[in-house]
Structure formats: structure tokens, C-alpha cells
Amino acid sequence: MQATLPAEATRIAPGLFRLRMALPFPPSHVNCWLLRDGEGWLVVDAGAKTEGAQQLWEETFASVLEGRPITRVLITHFHYDHVGLAGWMCERWQAPLLMSRTEYLLARLLLAEDSANLTAQMLHHGRTAGAPESYLHHLTRRRPLYRSEVTPLPPHYQRLVAGETLVVDGRPWQIRVGRGHAPEMVCLYSAEQGVLIGADQILPRISPYIGVVSWEPDGDPLAAFLASNQTFRDLPRDTLVLPSHGEPFTGLLERIDALDAHHAERLDTLTKALTVPMTAYEAARVLFPRVVEDSQIGFVIGEGLAHLNRLVATGVLLREDGADGLPRYRRAPEAALPHNPA
Template identity: 30%
Template sequence: MQLKQIPDPVGGDVSVGAHGRGLNFPEEPPRPGKAIELADGVLWMRLPVAGRLQHVNIYALDDGDEWTLIDCGQQDAASMEALQALLSGPLRRKPVRNLVLTHHHADHAGGTASLVVQGARPWASRAAWLHLRMLSLETPGTMLPTRTAFNRWLGMSSEEAAALAAAVKNLTLLAPTPPPGYRRLEEGQALTMGRRSWRVRLGDGHAPEHASFWSEDGSLVIIGDQALPSISASLGVDVHEPHRDTVGDWLSASSRLGALADERRLVLPGHERPYRGLSFRLRQIADKHNAVLARLRSSLEIGPCTAMQTLKQALGDELLQEDSSAAAEVMAHLLHLEKRGEAVSQLGKDGALHFARAS
């Protein structure tokens, strides 16, 4: 196990450019199968995930004769093999007795069923747990018509909509059905993990009731995907709740969490590296979303558009599988403008939602 001391808050590597001036990155990532001790009894580890992100961070908190694990990766061969290597390596001295989930997405919670079988007690917000169980019961075949209609609603052609709906992976492989029982995380709840006192704060936007954990001593915050250091977690609407105002939810949650943020805290994110500068980062992400809203207002001045038309204006006509997520993100911002009274929408005969500037 690699052991490193936390540098003084004013020291470390202050990154600029892609990471933005004002963020401080005091640690390098752990190697596969290894852990870095970020603070007394707080271990940082990584598991592989498919796609652009390549990894997810998990954290183990030392509870004396057992571990509390924050998130657990997805249920595929590479991730589960890496998790077992950690269980038999840095964590081999003690069992994992508590599994605490930041949110329900498969790259963070897919391994839940496997760890529960091994004796872990699952903790999650109610929305996270219900979403995890709901998604684990889906199969691509049963959802194919719904996903195709959702893609048409975003403004894709019939061919694009059907092809991208068929490309969705079987979620039952990434997140097998967890048991019905769990322990609920609630806003303001006090927890003891890793021989520290923590306060639960629930975010939103990227995932409903996204849990973050704030140490009462002011030194740490486990933020999950609510505020990543150099990428903005997706706020795209999804097929299960397509009209949800994810952008408004995130902006509201960001305001609440920003009031609690202290730049001295070491922020433990779900991806990339731990950092300091949470207040700055929350403002930076909010500025990014407000800039997107401003560009969309300008687009609506030109004339009515769908989410997909707006996206293709920026990316061109070549459609990739990832563009369905990008279109869903554009849709989320258009819906936020509509909620604010700055846009109106109408469902067209083509099955797409068309937006225009509010008169």
C-alpha cells in the first residue's frame, strides 16, 4: 500500500488549463490493485470501467475491525476482478461490512449485489436504491420501443433512433438486482464512518438524491459525481423521467452545497483525482451550464429547433452512439429554458419535441 501525507492546503499542484485555475491536486492516482491513504483511515482506490472515463474511484474507510466502502464499480469481469484484487490486497485484513452508495449509476453501484452476498450492508438514498432496483430489472428487448420513441423525441431520424436504442447495453449485466432491503441515507443525517463523524448532504441533477458526505472536522468531503474536477457530469434527461428539470435540479443543489463548501477540504470525487477548491469548481460548472443556456437562447432566436438539430449544428451530421447522451443533455437545457418561461415546446408529427422562443 502506498502511504502519503496530505500536503498543506496552500501547497500541492495548482492546476490550470483543463482543470481550471483555483483547483489544487495533491495526489497522484493509485496503481491497479493498490490504495493510497489520503487521510488517517481513508483509502483511495480505482476500478476500471468501459468508455471514456476508464475508471471509477472507490474509497475505503477504516472502522476498526471492518471497512466501510464508498461505491463499488460496475458488474463486469474487469471491474469485479479488480475489486477482488483490492479485497484480497489492501483490504485483506478486515471484511467490508458497510457499502455506501453515492448514487445509482452502474459504474458506481453495479457491484452491489456481489458485495451484499459477501456480507456487506448496503446504504443508499431512497431514490438511488429504487432506481438501482428498477434498472437492474430491465432488458434491452423490453425497453427497445420506449428507447426508440425517446430518441425520436430528441429529434433523431427513425433510423438513428432505432440504431441507438438497439445499442444500449443490457443493464442487468452491469447492475444485477440487489436485495430489497437497505439502509436509507437522508439529508442532514449524521454517520460515523472511518472513525470520523460525517454529515449526509443530498444533491441532484446528475442523479436523484445523489449522496455526498461531509466530515464534521472540516477536512474531507466525498462528493461522488456531483462536482468532478475537470469534466461536467451529465445532466441529460433519460427515458424514465424525460421531462425532469435536471439542469435546474443541479443548479439548485450546487447553490446549497456551495454554501457548505470550504476550500480547505480535500474533495474525493467519483472520477479523476481528489482536489481542493470545491466552491470554485461548483461556480465553474454553473458558469458552463449558464453559457450553454445562453447559446440555446440565441439558437431559438433564429427559429424552432429540436435537441438533435441543435446538436448537429455544433457537431455535424455524423452521429455516434455517445451523441444520444449529448442530445439528452441539450434537451435538458432546453427544458430548463421552458420551465423558466424563455421557451415553448410542441410535439411534432415526427415524434420530436420542437422548441421555439417564448413570445
């Protein structure tokens, strides 16, 4: 007799299930997907390495798989709420790992990196941004980064390339890549079914986190994100989007419009505020005035820097070192305020 389907598992369509896995941090859950694949199943994202997560997967295996194995494990990007249990799952089922090259190598690099080095890098990033001492102290007290949150990955993988086709259960899925939230995040589109597995690129209710990372402090992920989103505009308006966070939705083009407008408004807000020099942290608090938890300050700094670096790249802001050696940002004298229609 087939086991009872866990409450967290939902049938989206024949041969397509969602597993909604709880997270102990915002945005509270991550969606993983199971696709029937011939005599087995393809998993898209393995979820976080959290208490009870493996047990939930085992319950799902017992109820959803109909006695068939997991034959492939596809991970959309390197963030630990997606890749956390990938190594365990690949070993559990002796299944190959599918990822884009950048995401796989970045995950392997972070797993191999000494935790003390990662912490030191984060501390430098925070100090340069002008972060408060409480946040810097928090960084030294939390558990080792990444390695404690991700099971060891297989030493080899199958590369996914944008524009190529992944055949699942005899049906073609176009491999698309989203950027900005992660450098080479895999999305899958089935024209036959009218379905886009959108990962974290286009979410229904919240804007994906777009942040500058400590190892690329001058990066411009917001430019990458906004440009990447435009590559999805060729999809039909009624495409069903399966996001990594939130509920499946339609209205893809309207959602892209909303994300464009959201970031235009944030850029406008910063431009208007920076009539006086501010550190990255001070400027980020203009965008996130209510965030007080030290565990969230890193995200505040990262997202703030993404918008600051975009404005520096377009000549709207100047970045100059202050007397204390910390970079500060201010509006360029010749910069015109952007027009942000209501």
C-alpha cells in the same frame, strides 16, 4: 505477508484509500473509496461490472484490508458504474447495502424491468427528439440495458437521509444529497477531516452529465443540479473533494462558480441559436457538434433536453409540435437574450 497494493489503489490518508477502476466508456474511470471502519472497512461505490473488475477488487481486498472484512457497502447513486458490483460485494462479504431511498428503488426498478420495454422506451424518446436512424438502430442492437451491467441487489437496504449523520470509525460524516445528475445522490462530508466525498456532483475537470431521462421527458434536472450545488457553498474553501471521476481537489467554491458559468453559457448559446424551430436533437447538436458515435447520441439528446427544458420552464423558449408531430423549440418573441459576462 501483506499483498502488494494494486497500481490502481492509492492511499489518500490514514484509513482512506482510493481504487481507480477503468471504464470502457467515457470518462474512462470511476473512483471507489475504502474507509477504515472500526474492525472492518466501509466501501463507497462498488464500480462497474466490467471484465477484470472483480479480480481487481480481490487484489485490493488482499492488500488494503489488513485482514479485516468489508462491513458496509455504500452506493452513492444508481448509475451502473457505481452500483454495478454492489450486489456481488454485499454477497461476498455478507455486508449491508447503504443507499438513499430513491436511488435504491430506482436501481431495483431498472433491474426488474423487461429489457425490451426499456429499449422501446428509449426508442420512443429518441424518435420524439428527432434522432437519426443510425442511433435508433444502435439501440436495438446493443446488449440488454442495466440488467446486464448490474449484479442483483439485496432485497433490503439501510436508508441514508440528507442531514443525518453516518458514523465511520467513530467519526461523524454528514450525509448530503446532490441532485440533477441523479435524483438523490449521496455525498459525505467530514468536518473533522475537511473531506467531502462528492460522488458525481462536483467534478474537477468535466461537468457532470445532466440529462433528461426517458421516463421523465419533461423533467428539469438542470434546475435541480444548479440549486443543489449551492447547498455545498457553506463548506470551507479548503475542503478536500474526493470526486467519482478525476483527481482529488480543493477549490470547491471556485469549481461551483465554474459549473454555474458553464451552464449559463450553454443556455445562452441555445437561446441565440433558436431563432428558427429545431427538434431536440438538432438543438443538442448546437451544443455538441463534434459527437458522431451512435453510442454517445443518447447522452447528447439527454443533455440537450436538460437545457431546453430549463429554457422552456423560464419562458425563454416555446415548445410546439411540428407538422410531423415532433416537438420543436424556438425562442419566445418577447424573450430577452441572457447576459453572460465574459
